[in-house]
Amino acid sequence: xxxxxxxxxxxxxxxxxxxxxxxxxxxxxxxxxxxxxxxxxxxxxxxxxxxxxxxxxxxxxxxxxxxxxxxxxxxxxxxxxxxxxxxxxxxxxxxxxxxxxxxxxxxxxxxxxx
Ligand code: FES
Numbered sequence: 656x657x658x659x660x661x662x663x664x665x666x667x668x669x670x671x672x673x674x675x676x677x678x679x680x681x682x683x684x685x686x687x688x689x690x691x692x693x694x695x696x697x698x699x700x701x702x703x704x705x706x707x708x709x710x711x712x713x714x715x716x717x718x719x720x721x722x723x724x725x726x727x728x729x730x731x732x733x734x735x736x737x738x739x740x741x742x743x744x745x746x747x748x749x750x751x752x753x754x755x756x757x758x759x760x761x762x763x764x765x766x767x768x769x
Contacts, residue, residue, distance in 0.1 A: 665752055665759035672756070674698070679723075681714035687762055689749060690714035692734060694721065699734040700749035700760045706730075713746065 668682050674693040681703055682689050688703035690713040703713045705725045713732075716723040722731045723746070732739060737746035750761040 665750075665761045667754075668700075668758050668760050670757055671698070671753060674758070677718040679714035679716055679718075681711070682760075684760065684762060689760065689762075690716070691751075691758060691760070692716075692718065692723070694718055694734055698751045698753060698758055700751050700758075701732070701734065701737055701746040702749075706745060 666684055668684065668691065669680070671693070674680060674691060676693050679690040679692050682691060688711055689700050690703040692699045701713060701723065703711050705712050705727060707725065707728060707730050710727060712725060712727050713723060715726045717726060718724075718734075721734050723734050724731050730739065730745075732745040735748070737748040739745045747763050749763050752759045
């Protein structure tokens with residue numbers, strides 16, 4: 656069994672003006688739920704599902720510097736890498752771009768190959 660990244664096109668998700676600094680916003684792209692944040696002038700997109708209990712809460716995360724803190728039990732993830740403070744795997748991070756004031760996201764998806 657091998658994990659494989661699927662490279663898809665960027666998808667327009669929202670306007671930059673829809674985002675509020677240091678507050679997440681939830682979006683659904685296909686079957687994927689993502690949380691988008693505007694932190695220190697940069698757009699970050701991560702999976703909305705916290706890996707602790709697999710619940711859709713990351714759009715409500717508290718932001719402290721570059722850390723996203725899950726509102727349920729306080730697990731922390733870096734907004735750029737998605738990793739936990741100990742470097743362990745945390746959230747999937749999706750690539751973002753801004754074009755003409757709109758936020759575009761390219762989903763990072765894992766697929767199973769048998
Ligand atoms: S569900 Fe996120 S830390 Fe528990």
